[in-house]
Amino acid sequence: MATMATAANDAAPRRKGRPRVTETAAPSLVEILNLVRTEQATTRQEIERQSELGRAVVADRLGTLGELGLVDESELGAASGGRAPRLVRFAADRGRILVATLDQTALGVGIADLGGSLLMEHHESTELSQPVSALADRLITLFRWILERHSDIQLYGISISVPGAVSDGAENLFQRATPGVLPGWESFPLVETLVAAFDAPVWLRSSVETMTMGELHAGAGRNQRTMMFVKVGKRIGAGLASDGVLFRGAQGAVGLIGSVPVTVGDRTGTLEAMAGSDHIAQDGRLAGENGTSPILAELVRRGADITALEVAQAAQMGDAAAIDILAQSGRLIGQVVATLANMLNPALIVLSGSIAQTNDILLASAREAIYGACHPLVSRDMQIIRSQMGSSSGLVGAAIVASEGLFAPPMLKDWIMAGHPRAHPLFQEMKKEIARRKVIKGDMVRPPDM
Amino acid sequence: MTIAGLGPHGERASAPERVLLLPEDMERARASGLRVAVVLHTLESDWAKQQLSGIIGMLGNCGVAVIDVIDCAFTPEVQIEALGRLIEETPDAIISLPVANSEVAAAHARVSATGIKLILLDNAPTGLLPGKDYISLVSADNFGLGKIAAEGLSPHLPDGAEVGVLGYDADFFATNEREIAFVKWMQIHRPDVTLRVQRFPALSAVAATTRTLAEAHPDLAGLFVVWDTPAIMAAGVLKTLGRKIPMTTVDLGHAAAIGLAASDPLVAIAAQQPFRQGESAASITVTALLGRPAPDWVALPGLAVTASNVVECFQTVWRAPAPQEVLRRLRLVGLKASDQHPS
Numbered sequence: 137m138a139t140m141a142t143a144a145n146d147a148a149p150r151r152k153g154r155p156r157v158t159e160t161a162a163p164s165l166v167e168i169l170n171l172v173r174t175e176q177a178t179t180r181q182e183i184e185r186q187s188e189l190g191r192a193v194v195a196d197r198l199g200t201l202g203e204l205g206l207v208d209e210s211e212l213g214a215a216s217g218g219r220a221p222r223l224v225r226f227a228a229d230r231g232r233i234l235v236a237t238l239d240q241t242a243l244g245v246g247i248a249d250l251g252g253s254l255l256m257e258h259h260e261s262t263e264l265s266q267p268v269s270a271l272a273d274r275l276i277t278l279f280r281w282i283l284e285r286h287s288d289i290q291l292y293g294i295s296i297s298v299p300g301a302v303s304d305g306a307e308n309l310f311q312r313a314t315p316g317v318l319p320g321w322e323s324f325p326l327v328e329t330l331v332a333a334f335d336a337p338v339w340l341r342s343s344v345e346t347m348t349m350g351e352l353h354a355g356a357g358r359n360q361r362t363m364m365f366v367k368v369g370k371r372i373g374a375g376l377a378s379d380g381v382l383f384r385g386a387q388g389a390v391g392l393i394g395s396v397p398v399t400v401g402d403r404t405g406t407l408e409a410m411a412g413s414d415h416i417a418q419d420g421r422l423a424g425e426n427g428t429s430p431i432l433a434e435l436v437r438r439g440a441d442i443t444a445l446e447v448a449q450a451a452q453m454g455d456a457a458a459i460d461i462l463a464q465s466g467r468l469i470g471q472v473v474a475t476l477a478n479m480l481n482p483a484l485i486v487l488s489g490s491i492a493q494t495n496d497i498l499l500a501s502a503r504e505a506i507y508g509a510c511h512p513l514v515s516r517d518m519q520i521i522r523s524q525m526g527s528s529s530g531l532v533g534a535a536i537v538a539s540e541g542l543f544a545p546p547m548l549k550d551w552i553m554a555g556h557p558r559a560h561p562l563f564q565e566m567k568k569e570i571a572r573r574k575v576i577k578g579d580m581v582r583p584p585d586m
Numbered sequence: 587m588t589i590a591g592l593g594p595h596g597e598r599a600s601a602p603e604r605v606l607l608l609p610e611d612m613e614r615a616r617a618s619g620l621r622v623a624v625v626l627h628t629l630e631s632d633w634a635k636q637q638l639s640g641i642i643g644m645l646g647n648c649g650v651a652v653i654d655v656i657d658c659a660f661t662p663e664v665q666i667e668a669l670g671r672l673i674e675e676t677p678d679a680i681i682s683l684p685v686a687n688s689e690v691a692a693a694h695a696r697v698s699a700t701g702i703k704l705i706l707l708d709n710a711p712t713g714l715l716p717g718k719d720y721i722s723l724v725s726a727d728n729f730g731l732g733k734i735a736a737e738g739l740s741p742h743l744p745d746g747a748e749v750g751v752l753g754y755d756a757d758f759f760a761t762n763e764r765e766i767a768f769v770k771w772m773q774i775h776r777p778d779v780t781l782r783v784q785r786f787p788a789l790s791a792v793a794a795t796t797r798t799l800a801e802a803h804p805d806l807a808g809l810f811v812v813w814d815t816p817a818i819m820a821a822g823v824l825k826t827l828g829r830k831i832p833m834t835t836v837d838l839g840h841a842a843a844i845g846l847a848a849s850d851p852l853v854a855i856a857a858q859q860p861f862r863q864g865e866s867a868a869s870i871t872v873t874a875l876l877g878r879p880a881p882d883w884v885a886l887p888g889l890a891v892t893a894s895n896v897v898e899c900f901q902t903v904w905r906a907p908a909p910q911e912v913l914r915r916l917r918l919v920g921l922k923a924s925d926q927h928p929s
Contacts, residue, residue, distance in 0.1 A: 237596075242592060242596055244596050253713070254712055254713060255688065255712055255757075256687070256712055256757050256762075257594065257595070257712060258762060258763070258766060259592040259593070259594075259595070259596035260591065260592055260729065260766070260770075261590075261592060277769075277770075277773070278766070281766065281769075284783075285755075285757070354713075355715075445598070449604075452879070490598065496879070524715050524716070524717040524718040525595070525715055526593075526595040526596055526597055526715070526716070526882065527592075527595050527596025527597070528595040528596070528715065
């Protein structure tokens with residue numbers, strides 16, 4: 137609701153007198169396009185029935201949408217007695233969405249169609265600690281490389297998954313300025329730089345939000361309405377899909393469960409500090425050094441670096457000390473998640489992150505803790521599984537964020553008549569502002585080095 | 587050796603040693619009467635033949651029958667038809683190298699959907715996920731290969747050089763990774779270098795693409811080509827144009843090894859290890875068929891090859907002696923006794 141209200145405020149003031157044709161046509165165009173896009177209606181008859189618009193209006197609007205290249209009516213459906221109906225399909229290939237995921241150690245980029253289907257992806261190692269300007273340079277270089285390969289189709293939007301809560305993402309139709317997601321980001325205009333380089337609106341969401349969206353639309357959550365997503369890594373976060381929609385809370389800061397305090401024996405700390413991958417690695421190193429884990433001790437003797445992955449591999453090989461470390465992490469995560477599950481009653485809980493996805497012990501231990509602490513009604517049909525999407529879920533989710541953002545009625549109504557989101561008046565305004573600041577501040581928005 | 591790249595979905599690499607088979611594993615496999623089919627992009631290249639030898643040899647060690655080996659001739663339609671036919675044969679597993687991206691994705695997804703274990707080589711069509719649509723991907727560290735090629739070319743480039751990159755104009759994970767890594771290394775370590783990228787859509791277009799690139803940039807001082815077959819073709823074109831340009835590429839094929847031995851025009855090669863890759867693919871197949879978890883992505887490191895180590899690297903990669911021409915150029919054969927022991 138917050139989005140709708142703000143969007144209404146964002147819209148241009150309505151003129152007095154008789155409305156223009158574009159103003160009267162836009163609402164029905166938006167409605168019809170979204171019925172087709174979400175496959176709620178696939179024939180003219182279904183559109184007429186669902187929209188309660190007359191045949192002539194539907195025919196006229198479909199004609200307009202066809203001219204704009206946003207729907208395709210070239211296919212025939214199955215006949216149910218008489219003539220086969222012409223199918224109305226959303227033309228997802230009309231435009232492209234550039235997507236990226238930034239996390240602590242890796243940068244992923246890709247390109248998707250307007251339906252949010254990923255067409256290609258590439259991932260490479262990076263360090264988040266490097267200056268944001270260097271990250272932006274690399275991102276833009278990779279985006280340009282991808283666009284060279286898809287130069288025949290127009291870019292409609294850019295969506296980035298970032299490693300922190302995006303507090304103002306829900307209040308705007310698209311990102312109008314760069315939020316301070318991480319320390320240092322306030323001083324570099326990432327969003328403005330992307331807009332200047334690619335002339336397309338930008339969306340930002342936290343990585344756990346995009347992964348939740350990806351899992352919901354293309355992974356284990358497909359066909360589910362209520363899903364909880366838990367990412368276990370250095371940081372531990374959760375996302376929630378409620379009634380098929382991402383729940384963003386008041387400030388886009390949902391699921392920061394890593395800061396919940398937990399206690400083991402006489403030690404108390406945050407869930408992240410007591411069960412995250414840094415803790416697993418630290419306990420693993422200790423077990424290697426004091427010899428309680430023979431496998432990790434052997435690695436330490438050979439001078440290998442013990443990370444959470446080594447501990448997970450040792451546990452898979454039956455090392456008792458490594459099993460204990462992972463079981464404890466799983467138990468603590470499970471206890472916190474169980475509290476949330478009792479509150480929210482999800483149909484599905486998906487555990488993600490490299491340790492949770494590759495290690496049966498952590499998953500089993502979390503499952504035991506969750507099922508053990510849940511009310512029988514909550515746990516009766518609830519499934520707890522590991523994600524199978526890996527880092528792709530972030531990219532797919534980012535594409536869905538942009539796709540839903542582009543076609544959200546408050547956004548769509550102001551660009552649909554022009555056929556391209558860059559015609560949106562607020563986007564035009566933003567570009568003018570960027571150009572104005574560039575003149576004043578000289579090199580604030582600088583092109584990347586190619 | 588470390589792996590430089592990440593997998594097609596951002597996976598961290600697992601070493602081939604992760605799927606080493608113990609004698610008891612092989613014994614269990616032998617007792618299971620397993621059947622596997624292999625689907626490759628081609629059976630013509632040395633690389634494909636070596637990889638196939640690795641696969642068949644290791645499966646043989648485990649008593650697994652190879653019931654069919656398909657040559658897709660780089661054609662998606664052939665691969666789709668072959669996979670459909672193989673599904674009817676109900677093998678326990680299929681090892682396949684997808685020849686395209688989205689075009690062959692559905693055909694590969696059908697393999698897993700019917701309960702047949704699918705192991706991919708070199709390329710994972712976008713949208714297919716490990717653990718769900720396939721067991722594992724086995725490939726070279728293609729990002730690392732691009733990096734090795736850049737490192738090998740750099741010492742031969744003067745300050746401010748213009749360098750050509752001949753990429754493959756297809757959405758193929760392996761060649762994409764090589765091109766991205768080569769360009770990234772040059773941008774970081776040789777910011778003085780200007781890169782000129784052109785891509786060929788098929789091998790038949792390599793000559794024309796090379797000619798376009800060379801004619802548009804008469805000052806080219808170096809060239810990287812994403813694999814050896816087009817590299818040799820490009821070298822031929824440059825020779826006819828009277829251009830002598832140092833080149834690097836990926837894969838230590840027969841002709842490439844000869845070019846490298848003379849350091850003309852190839853000055854360095856990043857070599858894959860197809861035999862070892864084939865053995866790893868077979869080990870993963872058996873691991874999965876025995877019901878044990880398999881890593882999402884197994885990557886094999888590349889070898890940095892120059893004229894100084896081409897003979898031993900050729901032997902490592904191909905399990906065969908280096909060609910006579912290589913040995914002659916390096917003056918390892920054809921020498922008189924008096925030449926070898928100067929008085």
